[in-house]
Amino acid sequence: MSNQTTFKTHQSLITPDETDIQNFAGQLKGQLIRPQDGNYDEARAVWNGMIDRYPALIARCAHVDDVVAAVNFARQHNLVIAVRGGGHNVAGTAVWDDSLVIDLSGMKQVTVDPTNKLARAEGGATWGDVDQATQQYGLAAPGGVVSETGIAGLTLGGGMGWLRRKYGLSCDNLKSVQMVTADGQIITASKDENADLFWGICGGGGNFGIVTAFEYHLHEVGPEVMFCFVFQPADNAHDALRFYRQYTESSPDEVSSFAILGTVPPTEHFPQAAHGKPFVLFAGLYAGPVEEGQRVLQPLRDYATPIVDMSGVMPYAEAQTVFDEDYPSGEMRYYWKSVYIRALDDAVIDKLIALQAEDPSPFSTIDVWQLGGAMSRIGPEETAFGSRSAPFLIGIESNWIHPEHDAGNIAWNRKVYRELQPFSDGNEYLNFPGLYEDAEQMVKTTFGANYQRLVALKNKYDPTNLFRINQNIKPTT
Numbered sequence: 211m212s213n214q215t216t217f218k219t220h221q222s223l224i225t226p227d228e229t230d231i232q233n234f235a236g237q238l239k240g241q242l243i244r245p246q247d248g249n250y251d252e253a254r255a256v257w258n259g260m261i262d263r264y265p266a267l268i269a270r271c272a273h274v275d276d277v278v279a280a281v282n283f284a285r286q287h288n289l290v291i292a293v294r295g296g297g298h299n300v301a302g303t304a305v306w307d308d309s310l311v312i313d314l315s316g317m318k319q320v321t322v323d324p325t326n327k328l329a330r331a332e333g334g335a336t337w338g339d340v341d342q343a344t345q346q347y348g349l350a351a352p353g354g355v356v357s358e359t360g361i362a363g364l365t366l367g368g369g370m371g372w373l374r375r376k377y378g379l380s381c382d383n384l385k386s387v388q389m390v391t392a393d394g395q396i397i398t399a400s401k402d403e404n405a406d407l408f409w410g411i412c413g414g415g416g417n418f419g420i421v422t423a424f425e426y427h428l429h430e431v432g433p434e435v436m437f438c439f440v441f442q443p444a445d446n447a448h449d450a451l452r453f454y455r456q457y458t459e460s461s462p463d464e465v466s467s468f469a470i471l472g473t474v475p476p477t478e479h480f481p482q483a484a485h486g487k488p489f490v491l492f493a494g495l496y497a498g499p500v501e502e503g504q505r506v507l508q509p510l511r512d513y514a515t516p517i518v519d520m521s522g523v524m525p526y527a528e529a530q531t532v533f534d535e536d537y538p539s540g541e542m543r544y545y546w547k548s549v550y551i552r553a554l555d556d557a558v559i560d561k562l563i564a565l566q567a568e569d570p571s572p573f574s575t576i577d578v579w580q581l582g583g584a585m586s587r588i589g590p591e592e593t594a595f596g597s598r599s600a601p602f603l604i605g606i607e608s609n610w611i612h613p614e615h616d617a618g619n620i621a622w623n624r625k626v627y628r629e630l631q632p633f634s635d636g637n638e639y640l641n642f643p644g645l646y647e648d649a650e651q652m653v654k655t656t657f658g659a660n661y662q663r664l665v666a667l668k669n670k671y672d673p674t675n676l677f678r679i680n681q682n683i684k685p686t687t
């Protein structure tokens with residue numbers, strides 16, 4: 211590892227000298243971390259163990275003023291900026307070689323206004339931070355299904371979790387954001403203030419500035435909920451997925467569920483005889499009264515004699531953490547893509563099962579996300595997120611351990627992605643972006659009719675593309 215501070219610059223080569231760097235460090239209430247510092251390796255590490263990048267500087271911000279100072283420093287010296295919220299982007303865009311990382315992970319404060327059912331969370335908070343604070347009042351903001359994920363990247367890219375069908379995407383529940391723009395201004399965006407920008411950040415990613423605080427509308431959820439988590443045998447996976455399709459046709463909005471194809475791990479939670487065998491996991495949360503949830507989710511549990519049934523009534527905050535241990539930070543290598551499909555018809559089911567059988571890693575899964583409900587009742591042009599008409603999203607999750615298996619796992623994932631295209635309109639969920647290899651096409655296709663409006667916003671708010679290590683919308687100015 212180099213001890214030198216080398217910079218990748220944006221457009222031209224203007225590198226800050228040591229005095230500039232010292233002055234910048236002196237402005238921060240937080241810390242400026244450099245390659246020679248003892249905590250540099252910890253600060254550059256992200257969730258995906260495949261990512262090994264060496265930023266020039268990491269500004270670990272403690273206050274919105276630090277974010278302003280960092281944006282100004284980067285702009286004045288033409289530095290490439292990477293922005294870190296929870297560090298869970300699958301492509302690892304929270305860090306970049308020779309860049310200035312503007313790291314919000316120290317800014318995690320969450321305050322709740324139970325009377326008005328609002329929460330304000332700083333840009334480095336995780337969903338665990340938000341759930342802990344809001345559940346004290348029996349309230350929740352729709353997040354994701356893993357508590358360690360950052361609220362920032364997830365919300366800016368849409369945000370699908372256990373409440374998606376009852377209350378919509380995370381971005382649908384935003385009331386306002388505080389952000390720092392490319393010219394170093396602190397502004398508020400909401401439906402009433404900078405409304406054009408607010409539209410863009412609801413699904414348009416980190417293209418328009420750095421969000422230092424998110425204000426969410428909250429809903430009454432829990433504190434106890436019924437949660438279904440039943441591993442069914444996949445001896446007849448076709449039948450299981452057909453059953454699941456039928457179940458989703460009539461389930462109410464309170465149910466947000468998955469069917470997940472995977473391999474039983476050799477752990478004490480599962481009977482030994484099942485280790486290494488394929489499973490279909492039916493997982494679902496009922497966002498409503500517990501007894502009603504028990505009744506409505508019961509068919510998923512009764513489908514067959516399960517391998518293991520871990521379902522039960524539990525605190526909502528706990529349900530939010532059930533998947534956490536499957537996705538350790540830094541230890542494993544990950545490559546995730548996704549495809550929205552038009553229907554879970556028999557041809558798709560055949561395809562999913564055949565492709566799952568070729569999966570090179572026992573840790574990987576193919577996830578069928580049930581969509582629809584509240585998230586689909588928002589028009590494609592109401593938010594930057596775009597089309598919400600697909601009834602299912604197929605998440606293709608490659609998870610493995612050894613670097614020598616990178617190529618095989620990525621090749622399998624991309625094969626699944628390719629072979630599902632005939633069943634899709636070509637859109638994918640931009641929060642599961644692989645390594646952004648095909649970013650330009652992916653962004654244009656998925657934003658569809660909203661793309662030109664996003665380009666106009668980019669031209670207005672970030673004409674030099676200062677914020678470009680993301681699902682980038684290229685300005686045309």
Ligand SMILES: Cc1cc2nc3c(=O)[nH]c(=O)nc-3n(C[C@H](O)[C@H](O)[C@H](O)COP(=O)(O)OP(=O)(O)OC[C@H]3O[C@@H](n4cnc5c(N)ncnc54)[C@H](O)[C@@H]3O)c2cc1C
Nearest residue numbers: 295296297298299303354355360362363364370416421680
């Ligand atoms: C284990 C795991 C589980 C997941 N589960 C779900 C799920 O259930 N539902 C779902 O919808 N998605 C899910 N995702 C995908 C997730 O939404 C994205 O990976 C998202 O980018 C994570 O956000 P982050 O803040 O942790 O990421 P980071 O890596 O910190 O940031 C990602 C990108 O977001 C932008 N960004 C980050 N912070 C800010 C900010 N404050 N202001 C402006 N831009 C910013 C930057 O462009 C940055 O490159 C999951 C991901 C993982 C790894």
